[in-house]
Amino acid sequence: MNEVVIPSVLQDGSVRPPEPRKQNLLDLDREGLERFFADTLGEARYRAHQVMKWIHHRYVTDFDQMTDLGKALRAKLHQHAEVLVPNVVFDKPSADGTHKWLLAMGADGKNAIETVYIPDKGRGT
Structure with a gap:
């Protein structure tokens, strides 16, 4: 559109x-x-x-x-x-250290991505 x-x-x-x-x-x-x-x-x-x-x-x-x-x-x-990095508009942490994030994309924030961060030894996925 x-x-x-x-x-x-x-x-x-x-x-x-x-x-x-x-x-x-x-x-x-x-x-x-x-x-x-x-x-x-x-x-x-x-x-x-x-x-x-x-x-x-x-x-x-x-x-x-x-x-x-x-x-x-x-x-x-x-x-x-x-260079506009996504903004975290929602962060839901879990007891195991995992985070579920909602990221607003672009200057207008009209688009969003849901992603999960999983910590591991020496890195994150």
Whole structure:
């Protein structure tokens, strides 16, 4: 279903076009992220791999902390992209340490995922 975006009407009666939505990088797989970097940002595809490592290996979601990216690329990322992690809206813990979570997805929170976290020795599933 397509979402309808209503533009803002200013005090003088003129209409301001709606702000374009930023791309949540967590919504993209590897190929999608490579295309986003090439097509939207005009950057080499290897830059997508650098950002993936920051997000998925180092758990960094602030572009300014991605120090091996140039300032110009970080500025483009701030303008066109964001990293929105799911919000835990419900947490039901069990006596054995298991947690059942309801995660709200996206900026509007209209979509949700139910998942279970099972702790184990030295890791979680």
